[in-house]
Every structure is written in C-alpha cells, then in structure tokens.
Amino acid sequence: MKTILVNALALGFAGLMAGAAVAAPEKTECLAGAKPGGGFDLTCRLAGNSLLAARLIDKPMPVTYMEGGVGAIAYNHVVGKRSSDPTLITAASSGSALLLAQGKFGQYDESAVRWVGALGADYGVIVVAADAPYKSLKDLVEAYGKAPGDFPIGGGGAVGSQDWMKGALVAKSAGQDPKKMRYVALEGGGAVLTALEGGHIKIAAGDAAEMAKHHAAGKVRILAVMSPERLPGELKDVATAREQGLDIDWVVWRGFYVGKNITDAQYQDWVDTFRKLSETPEFAQEREARGLYPYTVLGADFERDVKKDVERFKALAAEAGL
Numbered sequence: 598m599k600t601i602l603v604n605a606l607a608l609g610f611a612g613l614m615a616g617a618a619v620a621a622p623e624k625t626e627c628l629a630g631a632k633p634g635g636g637f638d639l640t641c642r643l644a645g646n647s648l649l650a651a652r653l654i655d656k657p658m659p660v661t662y663m664e665g666g667v668g669a670i671a672y673n674h675v676v677g678k679r680s681s682d683p684t685l686i687t688a689a690s691s692g693s694a695l696l697l698a699q700g701k702f703g704q705y706d707e708s709a710v711r712w713v714g715a716l717g718a719d720y721g722v723i724v725v726a727a728d729a730p731y732k733s734l735k736d737l738v739e740a741y742g743k744a745p746g747d748f749p750i751g752g753g754g755a756v757g758s759q760d761w762m763k764g765a766l767v768a769k770s771a772g773q774d775p776k777k778m779r780y781v782a783l784e785g786g787g788a789v790l791t792a793l794e795g796g797h798i799k800i801a802a803g804d805a806a807e808m809a810k811h812h813a814a815g816k817v818r819i820l821a822v823m824s825p826e827r828l829p830g831e832l833k834d835v836a837t838a839r840e841q842g843l844d845i846d847w848v849v850w851r852g853f854y855v856g857k858n859i860t861d862a863q864y865q866d867w868v869d870t871f872r873k874l875s876e877t878p879e880f881a882q883e884r885e886a887r888g889l890y891p892y893t894v895l896g897a898d899f900e901r902d903v904k905k906d907v908e909r910f911k912a913l914a915a916e917a918g919l
C-alpha cells in the first residue's frame with residue numbers, strides 16, 4: 598500500500614509539473630481550410646505549437662488541410678460531419694466573417710458553429726508610395742474625393758475581399774461610391790508593393806505586419822493603421838485612422854470555432870484552455886514570431902464580436918452593391 602501511495606503521489610506531482618491537458622481533450626486536431634502555408638495554417642500552428650510548449654496538451658496537435666472556398670469546404674465539413682467532435686478546432690479569421698456575410702459558405706450562417714476565441718490579430722493599413730505628396734490619411738481622402746478616377750487602389754484579393762473593403766472604406770470616407778472605385782486585384786502583398794512602387798496603383802490596402810518593415814525601410818509610406826489604438830514597434834509613430842478623424846477600423850483577427858453540438862462543458866474547456874494559454878510566455882513568443890499583435894477575445898465575447906462583424910460586413914457589402 599505504501600509503495601502504491603508513493604507512486605500515485607509521484608504521478609500526481611509529475612502531472613501538475615507538466616501541466617498536461619489541463620482542459621483540452623487528450624487528443625486534439627486543428628482543421629485549416631486551405632493549403633499549407635497560408636493564414637489558416639499559421640493560425641493552427643499558433644495554437645498547436647504554443648499549447649504543446651506551454652504543456653497544456655500532452656501530444657502534438659496535427660493540422661488537417663481541407664482546401665476550397667477560402668474555408669467554405671472546411672466550414673461545411675464541420676457543420677455536416679463533425680459538429681459533435683470536441684477534439685477538433687478549426688482556424689478562422691475576420692475573412693471568414695466577411696465571406697459568411699456575403700453568403701459564400703453555402704446554406705450555413707455564423708450561428709452554425711460555436712466561436713471559441715481569437716488569439717491574435719493584424720490590422721489594416723492604407724499605404725502610398727514613399728514619394729507621394731500625401732502626409733496623412735486625411736490628405737489622401739481629400740484628394741481622392743476631388744478626383745477618385747486618378748487613384749487606382751490595389752489589394753491582395755478580388756472584389757469583395759478584405760483589401761477591397763478597406764479601399765471601399767476610403768472611398769466612402771471621401772464621399773464617393775465604392776462601386777465606382779478603380780480597384781486592381783493582385784496576388785498577395787508582394788505584388789501590391791511592386792505595383793505601388795512602380796506607379797501602377799496610387800493607394801495600397803494591406804496589413805500592418807506585412808507592410809511595417811517596408812515602411813520602416815522607407816520604401817513606402819503607411820498613412821494610417823486601422824486599429825483602435827496605435828500599434829507598437831515599427832509603426833508606433835503612425836497615427837490611427839481614428840486619430841485622423843476617420844472611423845475606419847479593420848481588425849484582422851485570427852481565431853477558432855468548434856462544432857455546434859459539442860456540450861457546453863466541452864466548449865468551456867476550450868475557452869478555459871485558450872485563456873490559460875494566452876497568459877503564458879510560450880504563447881506570447883509564438884504570436885510574435887508569427888507577426889501578430891496582442892488580441893485575445895474569448896467565449897461569449899468572441900461569439901458576440903463575430904456576429905457583429907458579420908452584420909457590419911453585410912451592411913458594407915450592400916452599400917458596395919455586392
């Protein structure tokens with residue numbers, strides 16, 4: 598009995614020291630609704646790597662890739678086949694909310710899953726060439742309002758994408774019709790920068806993490822960050838759109854959803870696990886390495902924010918005639 602008791606105590610102590618599987622299921626999986634290497638993959642790796650490093654799971658979290666419809670196939674898969682699976686989390690972003698708002702996930706809306714939390718974010722930016730005469734977003738908006746046809750706007754996505762929406766907000770702020778905006782759809786941030794530096798576009802809509810180093814190097818000029826407050830690091834001296842009198846926030850959150858039919862206790866386990874994770878140095882290091890800014894919204898607060906995003910994007914899409 599003494600030996601058994603000692604061994605039990607030792608095992609219990611070891612478990613506490615490891616912090617193993619505090620709330621998450623023993624087996625876990627992250628579903629990325631695209632090819633490896635993209636934003637969904639980044640989001641899955643952010644969670645899986647930091648959960649393991651912080652010892653909140655015992656075993657590595659595998660990532661499953663399900664390409665199609667920028668997350669639509671994965672969304673329909675979770676709703677239709679894995680809605681009761683508590684081991685699965687699926688990567689999502691503000692882009693997912695935008696597609697839901699435009700009805701691009703098929704018959705299902707934002708209420709077909711349960712939204713667990715966001716663990717990091719990037720923010721929209723409005724960028725011009727380094728030698729452009731505009732020193733502030735307000736200057737640019739005033740010039741755009743006088744001659745919108747002189748300002749082709751480029752972004753890394755098609756009409757209706759997040760970058761297109763950022764451009765539409767600039768047009769709207771200038772009192773112009775977003776439907777008449779001269780938008781150039783390009784393949785990613787690299788192509789956007791090339792087009793801007795070459796004079797093929799006058800305005801670039803992008804994300805802070807991707808554009809910050811080019812701004813710091815003097816290759817382009819970021820006129821505003823679309824964040825509630827100024828960002829740290831290389832963009833600490835760039836004013837927000839709000840500071841310049843324009844209410845055009847754009848938060849590019851990275852988060853997760855789970856199946857609609859898992860139990861309340863299973864859902865809360867994931868929320869609690871992410872809350873514990875967000876407070877660890879391992880997570881902070883992983884988030885920074887992936888170019889994301891602090892942004893943690895969990896549980897009911899996240900559910901509310903996603904639904905608010907969808908409603909806001911529906912209104913924007915309607916105004917733009919999408």
